[in-house]
Amino acid sequence: MAVVLDAKGKACPMPVLMAKKEIDGGNREFVIEVDNSTAVKNLEKLALSQGCATATQEKDGVFAVAFSASGEPVPAAETEAEPAVPIKGHWALFVGHDCIGDGERELGTNLIRMFFYTLSQGDDLPKAILFMNSGVKLTALDEQVVEHLKVLESRGCEIYVCGTCLNFYGIADQLKVGNVSNMYDISKQMLDAAKVITL
């Protein structure tokens, strides 16, 4: 009968420390019981780094993670998780207004023009730029923003413009840049992105 460690009700990182102690003590065949899936994931990660295999069984909210010896330890560096939100990389810009912030409209209009100017001149470009609600007016009516968006598009940014919104504002026939899109595509771009910056 394998050793059974009871780590139920113990907060992270206690279950991992308990398992590590058991392994360090020379036992690689044991069962540890925890009560949350995060602990299971962390235990599986530990097992991988220590050259153990795991099999997990759940019953009434209790997870029994059975460790067994198998293979070679994997260096820790190879098992470390990616950061949840990469600082650089595939990101999306969501534009739900035709100006930046609340307050004097004229100021907000110029701020958004300057934002797109700066973005178009920079090196860290979004994969997708998503326009909704009054944000769609920028793609049809604001000459300066349209020019910056054309530059961004030529540099590889995908521009999605909400068709429902263009229609609502009666400017569908005035769209000057980007592709008419829908909620499915726009929400998919948001979900696929590592981060979404909203204006």
Next chain:
Amino acid sequence: MDYALIVFANTHSAISAQKILGEKLSVIIMPTLREISKSCGISVRVNPDDWQRASQLLLESGMSHDMYRIYSVTSMDGAHAVALLEGAPV
């Protein structure tokens, strides 16, 4: 010179200048370059050939000459070389 940049003493002058100049010239609103300090954050970019005309239009509109300065801007190696074309040096 890649373009001429008009910088202003305050934001309100910048916004009204943009409206005045936008009626006659091709203008781009852009953030004041980091290389140019001590002016408001909104600048107006005009084509290299248009800066004298721009200055004339601003003066005709009643804007005082000490409310703006004009620089020439040349991009090189990711930075900007700026030189004062008109207005009092800071």
